[in-house]
Every structure is written in C-alpha cells, then in structure tokens.
Amino acid sequence: MTITEVSEKFDIPQDTLRYYERIGLIPRVNRNKSGIRDYSEEDCNWVEFIKCMRSAGLPIEVLIEYVELFQQGDATIEARKELLIEQRKQxxxxxxxxxxxxxxxxxxxxxxxxVVVEKEKELKRSEN
Amino acid sequence: MTITEVSEKFDIPQDTLRYYERIGLIPRVNRNKSGIRDYSEEDCNWVEFIKCMRSAGLPIEVLIEYVELFQQGDATIEARKELLIEQRKQxxxxxxxxxxxxxxxxxxxxxxxxVVVEKEKELKRSEN
DNA sequence: ACTTGGCTTGGAGTTAACTCCAAGTGTTAT
DNA sequence: ATAACACTTGGAGTTAACTCCAAGCCAAGT
Known part of the structure; x- marks a missing residue:
C-alpha cells in the first residue's frame, strides 16, 4: 500500500504518518527500490492501533515505548503487558x-x- | 479568598488561575484596595466549573464563549443552552x-x- | 527604616503533537 | 526529453494550553 492509500484508508494526513514513523510511534515502513514507502498488512495494523490509542488520549511517549519494547522481542512481553495495564488504569x-x-x-x-419554560409561561401570561 | 487559598483548594497553579482570568475563561475577580485578588463564592464556583469542564477536554475557546454569553445576561440563555448541548454531544x-x-x-x-501462561507451562515442561 | 514575602502585571518561554515547506528524486504521460 | 506528479528527507513553523519570569508594589515583622 502507498502512503496515499493508507492516509485515505485511516483518515490520517500523510505528514502525520511520516511523523509517526520518524519518532518511532510505528515501526519503520519498508521502501521499494525507488525509496517510496510500501505499507505491509502489519504496518497498517500498527497505524490502526496507534490511531485508536491516540484517539483515546494515550500519550505518544508511552506508545513509543510500547513499540520499542515490541521490537525487542519476546523478552519484553511482561513489560508490555504492565505498560498496557497502567494505561488502562488511567x-x-x-x-x-x-x-x-x-x-x-x-x-x-x-x-x-x-428556565426557558418559565420564560415562555411568563410570556403567555403577559399576552393576556 | 486569596489566590493561594483558591489554588490549594482546587489544586490549580496560581499562574493558571491568573491565566484563566486573563483570557476570560473565568469572569474578572475583584481586587482589594491594594490590588490583590479576593475570590468571592461565585468566583470559586466558576473556577470549579471550569476545572471540571477542562478535565473532560472541553476546549478553552468554547468555555470562553460560554463565559462571554453568561456576562451578556438573560438574552443569551438559549444560546448558552445550545452551546452546552453541542458540547455534551461531543x-x-x-x-x-x-x-x-x-x-x-x-x-x-x-x-x-x-501468552505468559503458555510460557510458564513451557518452562515447567522443560524442567522435567 | 529595612528586609521579607506574597502578590501584581505583561510578556516571554515551554511542551506536545502535529503541520508545513523547500529542495530533491524517480516514474509516467506527452 | 521535458513536463507533471507523487513521493522523499530534514528542518522550520504552528497551535493549544499552560508555565515561567522580571520588575515592581504593599503589608508585616525586626
């Protein structure tokens, strides 16, 4: 998928997608031979997940940490779980x-x- | 009430209280002879109301408009109601x-x- | 009288999260 | 081959909402 398609699919500006990748909020997306982003299925899942978490106000900082932990592999499963539990609490x-x-x-x-009802009553009274 | 007391009572920094007043997010607080803020009961109610609304994420801009409408008196009751209904929707x-x-x-x-449970099972199996 | 401390103001600085831009590259259509 | 176009990067600019600061005032204590 191209960045244009992903941008439209998830309704996120291209600049924001690039920004998210730059700061490590989503893992690095593969480029084709000419250096253009080619989003995989998994990349899309990340984008969707991050969009959801961000819309609920989870701070970018915390989500970056989550992505970093994820990239370190299975050894961080417990830490990731704890991170999610803390965020759920908040x-x-x-x-x-x-x-x-x-x-x-x-x-x-x-x-x-x-108050509006009272005012209408008053109005009616004064009309008589 | 002094600004220090209000700040402590509602757990809002003094600078924030002054800032809120400066931008019209709360009506102007009266000063004593020496120019120092003296918060009335009503001022406190405003502070508390604004704190509550801000904590739920209502934008400052909208709340300023609400305060402005309020200060214009009864003619704006309908408009204020509509504003609140819109914010409730959001x-x-x-x-x-x-x-x-x-x-x-x-x-x-x-x-x-x-996953953690599965890992523990594996561990136990390999212990035998 | 003088220092201390809390308050005043207006304005500058900060933070999070984008958002925009300039300069450059590669593909596609004419 | 030349124009049009979508994309690239790194960096600058913007916005909302504070947060900090300098300079100064005033009342209370020593």
Missing part, C-alpha cells in the same frame, strides 16, 4: 471523570430548559 | 470512543496474559 479514570462531567452538563442543560 | 462521542479503546486494551491484555 483510561478508566479518565472515562469516569468524563462521565461525571457529562452528568453535570446534563443537569445544567436541564436547568436551562426549565 | 463529550458523549469522546466517551464512546474511549470505551472502545478500553475494550481493545482489555482484549490485548488478556492475550498477553494468555
């Missing part, structure tokens, strides 16, 4: 905080709705 | 995306756990 906390904020927004919106 | 989407990522992390961790 993700759960973030989701919980957001849920709280959501409830607060719901409440605030409900109050505004009530 | 927050729900974000939470859903994060939940998906969480499930994926759970799955990945489970796989790693499985």
């Amino acid at each position: 993700l759960i906390a973030k989701i919980e905080a957001m849920q709280k904020t959501l409830e607060r927004l719901n409440y605030k919106i409900a109050v505004y709705e009530q | 927050l729900i989407a974000k939470i859903e995306a994060m939940q998906k990522t969480l499930e994926r992390l759970n799955y990945k961790i489970a796989v790693y756990e499985q």
